[in-house]
Amino acid sequence: MATITGWYGPLIDLASASCHVDHFVQLLVFVRHSQSIYREYGPKQGAFLKTLVQVGDNSRPNFPLSVWSENIRSIIHVGDVILLQNVKITKFRETLEASTAQVSTIRVLVHSSQLISSRGNNAMAADCNLGEALRAKLKKVIEWVLSTESALDQIENIELPKEKSLEEQKPKIDLSVMDIMALSSSCSMSLRATIIDISLHFPAKSGMKENFFVSSILYRIPDKKIVQAFVSKGCCQCGVPLDLRSSSGGNIIQPYSEKCSTCLHEPSQIYRPFLLYVRDPSGHIPLLVRNKTAEILFGNIAAQNIYKCNHQGDENPSFQNFWVLLLKSLLQRDKNSPFYFEISLDAMKQPENGRFELISFKVSLHDSGTK
Numbered sequence: 401m402a403t404i405t406g407w408y409g410p411l412i413d414l415a416s417a418s419c420h421v422d423h424f425v426q427l428l429v430f431v432r433h434s435q436s437i438y439r440e441y442g443p444k445q446g447a448f449l450k451t452l453v454q455v456g457d458n459s460r461p462n463f464p465l466s467v468w469s470e471n472i473r474s475i476i477h478v479g480d481v482i483l484l485q486n487v488k489i490t491k492f493r494e495t496l497e498a499s500t501a502q503v504s505t506i507r508v509l510v511h512s513s514q515l516i517s518s519r520g521n522n523a524m525a526a527d528c529n530l531g532e533a534l535r536a537k538l539k540k541v542i543e544w545v546l547s548t549e550s551a552l553d554q555i556e557n558i559e560l561p562k563e564k565s566l567e568e569q570k571p572k573i574d575l576s577v578m579d580i581m582a583l584s585s586s587c588s589m590s591l592r593a594t595i596i597d598i599s600l601h602f603p604a605k606s607g608m609k610e611n612f613f614v615s616s617i618l619y620r621i622p623d624k625k626i627v628q629a630f631v632s633k634g635c636c637q638c639g640v641p642l643d644l645r646s647s648s649g650g651n652i653i654q655p656y657s658e659k660c661s662t663c664l665h666e667p668s669q670i671y672r673p674f675l676l677y678v679r680d681p682s683g684h685i686p687l688l689v690r691n692k693t694a695e696i697l698f699g700n701i702a703a704q705n706i707y708k709c710n711h712q713g714d715e716n717p718s719f720q721n722f723w724v725l726l727l728k729s730l731l732q733r734d735k736n737s738p739f740y741f742e743i744s745l746d747a748m749k750q751p752e753n754g755r756f757e758l759i760s761f762k763v764s765l766h767d768s769g770t771k
Contacts, residue, residue: 408424408486408503409423409424409425409426409486410425410426411425411426411427411428411533411534411537412425412426412427413457413458413459413460414427414429414455414456414457414459414460414463415459415460416459417460417463417489417496417498418491418496420489421489421490421491421496422488422489422490422491423488423489424486424487424488424501424503425487425488425489425498426483426484426485426486426487427455427457427483427484427487427498428457428481428482428483428484428509428534428537428538428541429455429456429457429463429465429481429482429484429541430455430456430457430479430480430481430541430544430545430551431453431454431455431476431477431478431479431480431481431482432454432455432456432462432478432551433453433454433478434451434452434453434454434473434476434477434478435451435452435453436450436451436452436473437449437450437451437452450466450467450468451466451467451473451476452464452465452466452467453465453466453467453476455482455484455498456544456551457537457540457541457544458540458541458543458544461548461550461551463496463497463498464495464496464497464498465484465487465497465498465499465500466497466498466499466500467500468499468500468501469500469504471747471748472500472504472505472506472748475506475508475747475748476506477508477511477512478512479511479512479515480508480509480510480511480512481508481509481510481515481538481541481542481545482506482507482508482509483506483507483509483534484498484500484504484505484506485504485505485506485507486501486503486504486505487499487500487501487504488500488501505748506748509530509538510538510542515542515545515546531637572587572588572589572590573589573590574590574591574592575589575590575591576591576680576681576682576683577591577593577678577679577680577682577683577684577685578682578683579682580685580743580745580756581683581685581751583745583747584747585745585747586744586745586746586747586748587744587745588742588743588744588745588759589742589743589745590740590741590742590743591678591680591685591740591741591743592680592738592739592740592741593678593679593680593685593738593739593741594678594679594680594733594736594737594738594739595676595677595678595730595731595733595736595739596677596678596679596684596733597613597614597615597677597731597733598613598614598615598674598675598676598677598731599611599612599613599614599674599675599677599686600612600614600629600630600672600674601673601674601675614626614629614727614731615731617629618727618728618731619728623720623721623724624720626724626727627706627707627709627720627723627724629672630671630672630674630703630706631669631670631671631672631703631706631707632669632670632672633667633668633669633670634667634668634669634670634672634691635666635667635668635670636666636667636668636670636691636704637666638690639670639671639673639690639691639692641670641672641673642667668703668704669703669704669706669707670691670703671689671690671691671694671695671698671703673688673689673690673691674688674689674694675687675688675689675752676688676689676697676758678739678741680738685751685756686751686752686756687741687743687756687757687758688754688755688756688757688758689757689758690757691703693757693758693759693760693761696760696761697730697758697761698723698726698727699723699726701723701726705719706719706720706723737763739761739762739763740761740762740763741758741760741761742758742759742760742761743756743757743758743759744756744757744759745757
């Protein structure tokens with residue numbers, strides 16, 4: 401079921417890594433070298449073991465990184481600027497290194513072809529959908545790469561053409577569900593489809609059923625309970641729930657957010673992350689919906705406004721009723737025309753864990769049944 405992994409530590413410079421031994425951090429770095437290691441002996445001879453990576457930033461030109469995941473390894477390429485999320489700083493004897501863990505993820509921010517192109521570093525930093533602190537760090541790293549001879553040499557020696565990668569970054573228009581399910585690399589796309597249902601998830605210790613489809617309860621419980629199922633305390637910027645009911649397995653809720661300028665969560669009432677199931681003639685697909693996109697889906701109604709209705713003596717119950725009516729209208733699967741969805745694909749995730757995320761939503765104006 402869909403979960404959102406928040407930041408498990410602060411964004412740091414490599415020069416300060418010694419202050420964060422045995423803790424998770426976020427690193428925005430330039431990839432200088434990469435070498436995969438395979439088992440040489442035993443029954444699993446030839447199997448992937450790990451990848452040794454050398455990275456650098458504006459504070460420290462070289463720093464070792466051990467990558468234990470084949471999925472992450474496949475995304476790391478020499479010459480790219482990447483954001484490593486939730487990696488652990490470790491120390492063996494006197495040697496520091498960063499190491500990936502099960503909660504680690506990677507995001508490529510700037511490809512090597514962009515670094516050697518004519519575009520300025522300010523434009524590259526501005527083009528990224530990042531918080532203020534990350535944009536500032538990205539600008540420093542790009543400036544360092546462009547002014548460091550050894551780093552530039554590594555970029556210019558790359559023989560792999562990047563034109564195809566740039567082309568792949570362009571949104572894919574009007575794909576079918578079958579086409580989208582067949583994609584294997586991260587990209588963005590659009591889809592015309594009808595809404596089937598919404599699936600909500602609660603941890604086992606929350607006292608509620610862990611996974612359920614909203615259509616199964618929509619006409620059986622009071623409107624107030626429906627609102628409570630969707631709204632929770634969370635970060636209004638990154639959409640990570642912060643209440644105890646939404647934390648998985650009793651884990652400590654981390655205070656760090658990649659979307660906020662201060663790198664700390666901004667608590668508010670948000671829409672709990674959920675999966676929106678949609679279909680077209682070729683199949684169905686689950687779309688992860690976070691807080692800000694949920695606002696678009698629900699007619700630009702913020703969760704904070706619904707929460708106030710629900711918890712302040714029902715001063716304006718008609719507003720809450722309108723929201724529930726809108727929800728019921730969206731789930732009339734056999735009566736609605738197709739909607740137009742803009743989606744991003746994260747190749748590191750599985751379909752039920754946010755592989756496909758809803759970015760934007762609007763009513764389709766070219767339904768085949770409309771004259």
